[in-house]
Amino acid sequence: MAILRAGRLEVLTTAGPDEEILELARMAGRWGTVAINAPLNRPLGRCCLDDDCVCRTDPGTRSRHLERELARMGVPALATALIKILARRGIRLADALKAEGYEPLEVYPFATLKLLGLPWRAKRTAAGRRRIRRALKPLVPGFERQHACEHQLDAIVCALTASLWRQRRTRGVGLPEEGVMTIPDPDLCGGLRGPGLGG
Numbered sequence: 001m002a003i004l005r006a007g008r009l010e011v012l013t014t015a016g017p018d019e020e021i022l023e024l025a026r027m028a029g030r031w032g033t034v035a036i037n038a039p040l041n042r043p044l045g046r047c048c049l050d051d052d053c054v055c056r057t058d059p060g061t062r063s064r065h066l067e068r069e070l071a072r073m074g075v076p077a078l079a080t081a082l083i084k085i086l087a088r089r090g091i092r093l094a095d096a097l098k099a100e101g102y103e104p105l106e107v108y109p110f111a112t113l114k115l116l117g118l119p120w121r122a123k124r125t126a127a128g129r130r131r132i133r134r135a136l137k138p139l140v141p142g143f144e145r146q147h148a149c150e151h152q153l154d155a156i157v158c159a160l161t162a163s164l165w166r167q168r169r170t171r172g173v174g175l176p177e178e179g180v181m182t183i184p185d186p187d188l189c190g191g192l193r194g195p196g197l198g199g
């Protein structure tokens, strides 16, 4: 998990159970924006994500509109029903956050990096992480010396996406009645490779 305040990295950590995640989200404050890298809703027509439920009619109800739209943009994403453990957790966390007055954003670090023209390859290797880290540093003040694992790099990119959303430099993909993912709008993110992102 990463918390940016006024664009600056304040917390970079790892959380376990849901309650720990919610506790950290609350640190962002009542007017904070929470961005989550997981599906936050089910495909239209699905009452659950169980394989043996009658609501499943493959392939139509495996993915959401937003995943198909991303694929057309050259940003492949796994269908919601194929990452059901993550999706169930995302939905559960989003519900808990909504109950506290937050409007969590669904984000996707791979999409953010790719659409911003930043390195995204090989984040499971030290060299890949070094490249991503070098690209993020000027965008995220405060991210200097800390060690960041693959998931923490993702968290920073999620927080950066939330920061762009607050600056109205993002757009949504997907259907409002089903679920929308927040991605950077490259037209509104020119000059992002320099410092002073703020927000």
Ligand SMILES: [Zn+2]
Residues within 6 Å of the ligand: 046, 047, 048, 049, 050, 053, 054, 055, 056
């Ligand atoms: Zn069902």
